[in-house]
Amino acid sequence: MILLTPGPVQTRPETRAAAAQDIAPWDNDFRAVYARIRERVLALAGGDPAIHACLPLQGAGHFIVEATIRSLVPVGEAIIVPRNGAYSERITKLARAAGRVVHEWPVPDTRGITAEDVSAALAAHPDARFYAMVHHETGSGIVNRPEVAGPVLRAAGKRLILDSISCFGALPFSLADHPECDAVVFTSNKCIEGLPGIAFAIARTDALAPDRAGSWSLDLHDVWQHALRAGWGSFRFTPPVQALAAFDVALDLYDAEGGQPARLARYQANVREVYQGCLAMGLRPYLTQAEQGPVIVTVHQPNGFDLLAFVEALKARGVLISNFYTTEAPTIRIGCIGAITPEQCRAAMAAMAQVLAEMKAVA
Numbered sequence: 001m002i003l004l005t006p007g008p009v010q011t012r013p014e015t016r017a018a019a020a021q022d023i024a025p026w027d028n029d030f031r032a033v034y035a036r037i038r039e040r041v042l043a044l045a046g047g048d049p050a051i052h053a054c055l056p057l058q059g060a061g062h063f064i065v066e067a068t069i070r071s072l073v074p075v076g077e078a079i080i081v082p083r084n085g086a087y088s089e090r091i092t093k094l095a096r097a098a099g100r101v102v103h104e105w106p107v108p109d110t111r112g113i114t115a116e117d118v119s120a121a122l123a124a125h126p127d128a129r130f131y132a133m134v135h136h137e138t139g140s141g142i143v144n145r146p147e148v149a150g151p152v153l154r155a156a157g158k159r160l161i162l163d164s165i166s167c168f169g170a171l172p173f174s175l176a177d178h179p180e181c182d183a184v185v186f187t188s189n190k191c192i193e194g195l196p197g198i199a200f201a202i203a204r205t206d207a208l209a210p211d212r213a214g215s216w217s218l219d220l221h222d223v224w225q226h227a228l229r230a231g232w233g234s235f236r237f238t239p240p241v242q243a244l245a246a247f248d249v250a251l252d253l254y255d256a257e258g259g260q261p262a263r264l265a266r267y268q269a270n271v272r273e274v275y276q277g278c279l280a281m282g283l284r285p286y287l288t289q290a291e292q293g294p295v296i297v298t299v300h301q302p303n304g305f306d307l308l309a310f311v312e313a314l315k316a317r318g319v320l321i322s323n324f325y326t327t328e329a330p331t332i333r334i335g336c337i338g339a340i341t342p343e344q345c346r347a348a349m350a351a352m353a354q355v356l357a358e359m360k361a362v363a
Contacts, residue, residue, distance in 0.1 A: 002319045002344050004274075006138040006166055006296045008189040008196045009338025011250070018249040019195055019242035030241060031233030033248055038232050040251050044260075045184055045202040046174025055201045055223045058239055061165040063218065064185045064199035066094040068161055069132065070213035071220035072182050072203065075099045078128035079161075080121045082144060084109045085137030086326035091163060095132070098214065103128055109140045109327060111291050118152040130159050130182075136167035136293050138333075139326035140286050143171065143293040146178055154180045159207070165199075166190050166295050169254065170264045170337065175202065182207040188243055191263060191295075193339050194250035197243030267294040270336035270345045277349030278334070281356055286331055295337050301330040302356075310355060317351040 003010035023030055038054040047054070057064050069091070073079060079100055081091050084107035095102045105121040107113055113133070122128070131153055133144050146162060153160050160181040164173060168186030175181055183203035188194035201220055213219035217237070226236045257263060274297040275285060286298040301307060307330070311323040322333040336345065 002340060002348050003338060004319060004321045004335045004348055006335040006337060009193055010340050011193055011195060012253055012339045014253065015194060015246045015250045019246040021245065023241040023245060025235055025239050025241045031231065034244060035233035037244060037248055041200055042202060044169065046176040047202050051204055052175060052202055053205050053224050055203055055220045057199050058237065059199060061187045061199060062090060062094065064201055065091060065163055066098065067218035067220050068183050068185050068201045069095050069100060070098050070215060070218050072161060072207050073100050073130050074212060077101065077130065078103055078125060079130040079132050080105055080125055080128045081132050082107050082113045082117060082121065084142065085134060086139040087134045087137055087163065091132050109137065109142065110287055112142050112144045113149060115148055115152050118149050122156050122158065130161060132161040133163065135162055135164040135171065136295050138166045138296050141293045141296045141298050142287060142291050146173055150178050150180055169260060170267050170294055172260055188247045191337055192247065192250050192254055194247035195243045197240030198247065264294055267337050269342040270340060271297055273342045273345035273349060274334050274336055281353050286327065297334045297336060298327065298331045301332055307332065310359065313355045314351060317355065319348045319351045
């Protein structure tokens with residue numbers, strides 16, 4: 001099966017094999033693995049151990065986004081969220097449920113934010129000290145670039161929370177280049193090509209405060225304090241140790257491939273195959289090539305299209321894509337990340353063309 005989803009992604013056999021073992025999470029041998037992972041992730045994010053800490057949390061991306069908002073933003077304070085996709089709506093929902101004030105700034109979901117967008121939002125909402133942005137929106141595939149938002153936020157003295165869940169490790173980003181960023185968050189099962197189950201916040205420790213989160217489970221300050229007390233290889237609660245063991249191997253494979261530049265180059269090659277393949281089938285891309293990110297290609301559904309029937313017919317040919325969409329217009333979502341190659345993407349496009357031809361014949 002060729003898995004073309006934006007996460008969880010297709011993984012390498014070595015990664016999956018690492019999870020096929022029983023592990024005692026508090027065993028000293030595994031404490032060393034966990035501590036090593038935290039060091040590697042901190043370095044990958046461009047973090048400074050004197051300023052930042054890697055603060056993992058069990059669960060999905062929603063968990064780490066909520067924990068980061070709760071742990072960094074005091075109750076009653078305002079956050080500006082540029083709204084140009086489903087995952088910016090996630091930030092809004094989680095922040096409001098946590099009692100934080102949210103100012104949404106609408107941006108079309110067909111383009112990334114501009115410096116003018118950021119400046120206008122700050123001018124309209126001077127009470128907001130925080131700007132929470134999705135780095136890559138997997139609804140449409142657009143990129144909101146920190147290098148665009150960062151200088152404006154720094155000049156205004158504002159703080160950035162970056163949801164980099166779907167693109168961390170592929171799109172370039174370094175905390176060393178973004179002193180305005182209080183935290184960048186991501187999960188194990190996207191561009192590092194690990195298994196699902198663990199999420200990471202790499203955060204400034206001076207931005208954390210005790211008893212702010214309103215939740216023991218989601219308190220990143222407590223995660224940090226526990227590490228200081230018990231060591232960086234220690235967990236507060238039972239962790240997904242198999243996912244962590246697999247992630248350690250996935251990091252090895254990431255480094256062996258050439259790290260972020262090589263990973264991005266392969267994904268961009270995958271995107272080119274999918275984007276051009278869809279055009280050749282007569283499918284209309286949701287984004288222009290200039291706005292197209294490296295994670296997912298989204299195309300408009302043809303008139304009278306049956307998405308679920310298409311997904312099932314494609315799956316019967318060994319290709320699995322998303323069976324839902326999050327854009328306002330009906331779309332087809334084709335992931336381009338994971339342990340897949342341009343050649344596999346080309347084969348997937350041939351299978352898609354066959355299915356589309358058969359569906360038209362039946363119609």
